Amino acid sequence: MENYRKGIASANDKDALISEINKALGVSEPAGSPHIIESLGKRYKRQSDAAVKVRDRVNKVAKHGLPDAWAGSTGAKAGEVVAAAGRDADQMGEAFYEVGICLMSFADQLKDAKKRDKDGRDELNHALYILDDEDGTWDNWFDDEASEQVLRKAQRVANEGIISMLQGAIMADESARHAAREMNKHASEARAGRMSTNELSDADKLALADTGAAGGPRELNEILSSTDLQRSGQRMEQMNAKDRAEFEKMLADSKTPQERAYLTKSLAAGYDMDAIQEFQGKIHGKDPQWLQEHLTPVVTGKESREDLGVDESGANLNRADVDFKGQKWIQGGDGREGTCVASSTVTARAMVDPIYALELTGGKSGQESDPDAFRERLVAEQHRVHQEGPGGKNWGGMSIENQDKVADKEISPHTGTDYELTTVNSPDDRRDVLTDIEQSVADGKPVPIDVNGKSAHALVIVGQEGDMLQVYNPWGTTTWVSEDDFINGHMGKASTGALPNVYAVHVPR
Template sequence: MTTRGLREKSTDNQDGLNKLHKRVQAIEVETHSFGDPMRVRNALADAITEAREFSAPHGNPDHIDGVAGRYREAAAIVDRAQGDLGKVAKDGLPSVWVGTAGAKASEVIKAASYSADQMAQKFQEAVPALRALSEGIREAQSKHDFGVSALDVAASILNNGDFFMPADELRRAKTAILDGVSSMGEAAGHAKAAGIEAQKTLTKLASEARARKVTASGLTDADRLVLADAAAPGGPADLNEILTANELKRSSEFMDKMSAHDKAEFDRLLSAAKSPQERAYLMKALAAGHGLKEIDHFAQQIHGRSPQWLSDRLTPVVIQSTEPGTNYVNYQGAKWDQGPDGTCVASSTVNARAMVDPLYAFRLTTGGHPDDPKYDSPLAFADRLKQEQNRVHAEGGGDPLPDGGMNPYGQQHINDVEVGGHTGGDYAERKLGNAAERQASLVDIERNLDNGVPVPVDVEGGTGRHAMMIVGHEGDRLQVYNPWGTTTWISEDDFVNNRMGYTNNGYYPTAYSVYLPK
């Protein structure tokens, strides 16, 4: 899927037409002096000429409707294929497929069935998005045509009048111009809104075409399917894929840069893995920038572990659903929270890094000594987490604890180092001074989330300020991690209109800043 060309010049047209509308409104129709009628007539004529320079909203609604129809047909074809694959996955492979070969084939069949099911869903989701875009453009073009007709009426009034036109005729012409410019401005805004909505939906759907992002040489199409679809247990698979789109891309790039010797050794680690989840965590470690020696030791420690064991220690946030409500983030009952100290910035950053770096998560949860109660226990985890939060707080130049706090420069720095250093991006602060700025930021926020890059968010209220992390996006909802040890789904409307308090017991309702990769 592509979103190229959805945002046309209507973005500039709307602003230009709004400014023109204000200038026309300011034209005073006076007849008290000999020159005023001619001056007014010329000003109105100039306004008509300027308005006609604004093009109609671009796009071919009939063509877009045709594309939507083809997506619907494709969904039906893939759905039939998924039924066949699902039957094979359910009934099992022929008895001749035994041992390792049978296990690998079973993984591939299950991944192919799941991918076909997801593909059919994505094609179906694209259809209403394209239909809405088509209807939005059609309505916008109709509004623009109405505006042009109003300008034609105004021009006719000016052209057919006497040399010195009476004030009532000039007022009629001015009213027609205002109607025309207003309608054209509404058309531009309508087209812009339709384009943005389609862009958001199609960009997300494109980011979910995950297997195509695994481009490393040496991996088969079957490998790509299994890696892209491996998910942590505990919630819907499509909400808990282990490898994000960004990680699929980065791990492939790192593989292609390996020497022949290192590539062979990494391939051996992947082949020896006992489950798709184990294999995916090795790729995730590579995407986070770890070297082969570290990954080899990590592979030995997690080898043969169950998917649930891996998820408990390597995936801090498992999504049960996207329904409103608060979920607690914990390890063996110990919460991933900041405790009583003012380390909200550092604590959010530590959790975000654990989400993108499985070796880091492993060190926090097990101390690098899985199954040893001295290290792998709730108390030991809580102690390590607190030490790590304090370390990051100090590196960000945080204020003395327990009150704490951190300035924007420090917050940007620790996100660059702790998160950006493992996702490939440097963060920059974007101020959110009002609802319009929060609304405008959503496209970039959601694009990063869809690619698997967490977005820090600062919130404020009557009791002060707080730092959290936006870690997920689904439909019109955002998942927010609060370093009090919870995650909460909120709507885009909540984010825009000062209802962030759903994530923090109502203390800090307003998002005033986010940090986005440059």
């Protein structure tokens, strides 16, 4: 559409202008029915009321209490399940309401987009009429001043028309992206249903999906992503009877909901029963805080998204350290090496693979809590992945092609999804890939990206809330940036102002 606008503006004769106008008229109008979308939005809003009633009934049960003697098949106590059910119903009601509002807003914007498109087409057809002579043909056109004036008048009218069509197309596209982002986000939060196995009760699935890591709000730090729940359910269905019974016993013997969730996450990460049993022996009976410190590198705080401005380098002031006992998950152990690709890959894998995370934090025994020993293991692992790339000499840099290979080798086996390198050289390119990024991180799949400016650097997108993206920087921090920052070259907020532009994205496919 933008090319047709330029073509109309630069047309120097009648035939060229007619050709560009007809090309523009050949573009399809914005797709979709505002009426149907609005009806769906109203229906979702009505369903939110039903979910609120369910929540109130569940909370009434919770208030009166249930005996802890009742438990799910994997040891989820009555109190856990009822509390989880109440939160789930509350979240469901909120999701239905927000999706309803989102769809109704989308319907309004699509209606406006279609009107702009129609008005633009009317203008383009009027421009063709201006160019037409009384006989309905263009055969009597002369190269004189009067004809030139008619041409320029038609060109002005056509330009107004194509701009109106372009505005309609942009409005339809942006509103559709916004609706898709919100729908994908809420769909990913309907997580208990992803665990499609008959081997666990619905109560157990609900309790597992609801369990959060210590150190932050539960709803921002669920241990099991929707991908984890789906993969663990599939793995349980594929187990033989002996392994399934042993795994269910491990879950039932767990001392905390967090222990059960991390065991389930290890199953989702692709490990066999021998590895999971060894893992259980290392974490059994540990309190939630210990489990979080050793198994979940990134914890999201309640106020982490607040905009506190930027420092003198152009980086966000609101940054959260990613550390183990004070030692950051940072490239080279102190930020001096150029192993940003390897380091971001190591941390991304640790986020989806709790057995791997424990090897780094707890050592061979899984019981260590020494930050210096952790640093040695972390740097050694960063070096291993850097050489696997391979990266550059003296621990400096790695090509984006080799980065894609190490992501496939280190992260993909534990999420079930390969990575695809996508270069993004313009705001439109970044906008096009944004929905895939947001869907991936909502599903629990980290998305490596590369930024440049005065130099180049690797980051990982690890979270998404609304129009904000959570970014891990292998300098040992996380922060939040907006979609606009990502699209329009303001990614220096995640590291330094000297690195503003995203130029490559490794998308899980």
